[in-house]
Amino acid sequence: MAIFNSYLNFNGTTEEAFRFYQSVLGGEFLTLERFSDTPEADRLRPEDRDKIMHISLPLGNGNILMGTDALESMGHPLTVGNNFYLSVQAESKEEAHRLFDGLSAGGIVKVPLGRASWGAYFGMFDDKFGIQWMVHHDE
Template sequence: MAGIHPYLNFNGNTEEAFNFYKSVFGGAFLGIQRYKDTPEANKISAADQDKIMHVALPVKGTILMATDALESMGHTLTMGNNIHLSLDTDSEEEADQLFNGLAAGGQVKMPLNKTFWGAYFGMVTDKFGVHWMVSYDEKQSA
């Protein structure tokens, strides 16, 4: 497995939070993607267009990542669902194996599938209530 990274959900203030984390930990963002830049942008309210769909900040050998969990997209943010563990895998086969293992007795939130950003990605909540993201990105593994 390539790595495991914390993935945080915020209620509209991801950019503020990550600018704070960058001031504490240093470094530079690996990238920032806004909802207005996604294929689903036409479904996002004008007020949410500039919210963060994904941001990543390297911190001492791991990557801290986050998103704005938008109520307009059906997300409800409560303590306990604001953190996911994100698994970066070395192959689609490994992604399938880990995802299916975590899904046993749990609940699939987003089945593994190819995404518009180019990764093979899915989300699952295990039988203990822990939220996981499983991803294989051929570009990053090459």
């Protein structure tokens, strides 16, 4: 069965927020990737390149708190209500497709399920009730 985690969006304060969460919850970051580390880095404004593209903090029992800086310059304005996602870690590519296709039915696909620049199988959508989802599978 897939693992469900929370994915938080911030307006440039992801690193500060996650350092705070780490100080309270403990643990070491599994991932801390900046936008400057991505293939899209050259398309970004210089002030956005050092912001967080992806960060993850394990919380135990397979739970991971994840986050990003939602960059308005990349078409992702942040408002209360869109500052989180339910993130599903699928066990297989087939499960990723089943969950993505089923949960996105009647909704709006934002990123079609497919190979991401970091090598994972990934997609994003809003379901028909307005809830934001990410489906992810590491091959």
